[in-house]
Amino acid sequence: MALPLAACGSSAEQSGSGQPPPQVGYVLVKTSSVPEPVTLGGRTVAFETSEVRPQVMGVIRRRLFSEGSYVRAGQPLFEIDPSLYRAAVNQAEANLVSAQASAEAAIARAERLKPLAQMEAVSQQEYTDAAAQARVARAVIAQNRAALETARVNLRFTTVPAPISGQIGRSLVTVGGLASAGQETPLAIIQRTDPMFVDMQQSAADLVTMRRKLRDGGIAAGSTAVTLKLEDGSDYPLQGTVEFSEVTVNQQTGTVTLRARFPNPEGLLLPGMFVNAVFNQAFDPNAILVPQQALRRDFDGSAFVMVVGKDDKVFRRKVNTSRTYGNSWVVTQGLAKNEKVIVQGLNGLKQGTLVKAVPANAPQDPTVDREQAADAGAGAPKRSA
Template sequence: MTALAACAPKGDAKKGGPGKGPTTVGYIVVQPTGVPLTTELTGRAVAYQSSEVRPQISGVIEKRLFTEGAFVKQGQPLYQIDPSLYRASVNQAQADVDNARANREAADALAERYKPLVAIEAVSKQDYTNAVASARQAGAALAQKQAALETAKINLRFTTVPAPISGRIGRSLYTVGALVSANQANPLATIQQLDPMYVDIQQSSADMLALRRALAAGGATPASAKVSLTLEDGSDYGQTGVVEFSEVVVDPSTGTVTLRARMPNPRGLLLPGMFVRARFAQAVDNSAFLVPQSAVSRDPKGNATVFVVGQNNTAEARKIVASRTQDSFWVVTKGLNPGDKIITQGLGKIKPHAPIKPVPADAPQKIKPRKDGDGKGGEKSGAKGG
């Protein structure tokens, strides 16, 4: 901002000396405003969805049906395991079902045949009871064989290994001819969904506690928590996301709480495991003041101070609390009152308790024309001051 200063003609300087009269200064009137409590923290990119491709049966891989690094769709076949043994198991189970069905039909027919005979006592009641029980046993045996047939069909279907989710598939850890099993340690491959992406942000539990106290005291209100990222090379990511939730536990090893943000990733710049810096506003401070940075100075102890227009138009130095900046302003949380007049121009020519002539900042200043014998006259200018 252009600083204002009081200039006197040379003739006046000869009469009263330099510094005669109060110094003209420019001021602004400050009022509390809503200032986002912006936080910048480190984070790590995490896949939105990640799934390991694993076999559910044992066998030898016959074919690999995908290209490594390609995009695959959910349900797309990825591997073909030798189905010979499982097809034979289906055939055997089918034969067992046919045999059990025949036994049940025979047992049902015998029970039906004994039913009228027991009424005329042509057969004993015990024989009829045994026939009915045998028919039920045959029915149960048929149900067991049908369940075994269904299991065999499922195992045969498992010889084709499909993609569990849609996403980008990585390298294959097993080649054609490899023997795989349902309980092996390593997956066949891994699929990750990369659009959108999660970013896990670590915030100290002390900062989280301070924020919650500020919200509870009413001095701040929750913000929408939109997130912007800075990539590892220092460039801006260019997309904004939103914080979805915060963990309810503190990591005992780091003393931090994890916040998870969801970010769009249409160009694939974010990759799982990538470190980023996340900036977001968790709350809005409704009682803060924005003061131009040029109006704030620091004493030898590092305390922030400003000059305000005091009583009887004197310069009053006041200590403030300004711990962070926003654009070209200091965010002042203590030391100011609504309506204070902060001196922003002419600071280089004033001292505490010195008389001043306050005018609104950037107000034009008219300079009286000089006399003929005092040099150039008839000019109007704005004098520059510190």
């Protein structure tokens, strides 16, 4: 039984007896600038929303648009019965003509009395009264002209136009219904959906932590570019941009609202949709990346890598990882710059093993391969004995 035990000695002892150490490939740990992606839930919001409301009271005579269609700013949407307002315009025009006629007489009288007052043919008081009446007549003209303009504005308001361009929804009133300037229900709602806003909610604590790291130089400011994942799990094809973040924290949820803007030429995004926004809020300039094949897991789930020491012996190093980036793990604790992490030849490798370390993907030594294969073949019968 002594022979099998001798054959299972450590690699260092075998190397001393003439067997070459196993060859492993390593990578030098380097720091890289790695984005820190953030995924936030949000809701789509129309770029512009306007409620179509009447400015005057009256019975709705006609609806001038197709429900669900695209309307342009200024386009007529509803017609309110204009009969009373047209009559008010006619009355205001007549009042203005009457005021102008009265003013002409008052002004002419004041002009006739002026030279007579200078010659003292009439009393100065009589002329003063006439001049005052002329000024009053001019003021009455101005009042009636303003009343005429008001009547014309009200008449114009009997045609209700679209305040903005956009997609109009269903009509919330019917022909024959009574419209008034103070009513709670709008006549219709218009929404502009290209571009589209996405309002995202981020924890205020996370936002404060990020801003503190930015201030201390631990991370760098990220990109404002945003991508969307829709409710069905698909990716929205167009990229958006973060516009701003609110300065007030919602007291009920403890979150801050961030708003992004997305082009929506095909109308794929509709107001009120739930989406997930993904963007790089910051960059870690000193992140340590380790290839995924280098990281192993213990029975308790903790992560570790195998590191080549200065004396070419293997050491097992526990590390903390937060996430992946491409084909690598982002290591937050446990490794330092320029350490040699083994990525090739890990099978059966144990701590303390003496190895021949070469850069990863370097050509293998065929002599070592043949000798290791021969030793493995010679050792098999001994182990079975």
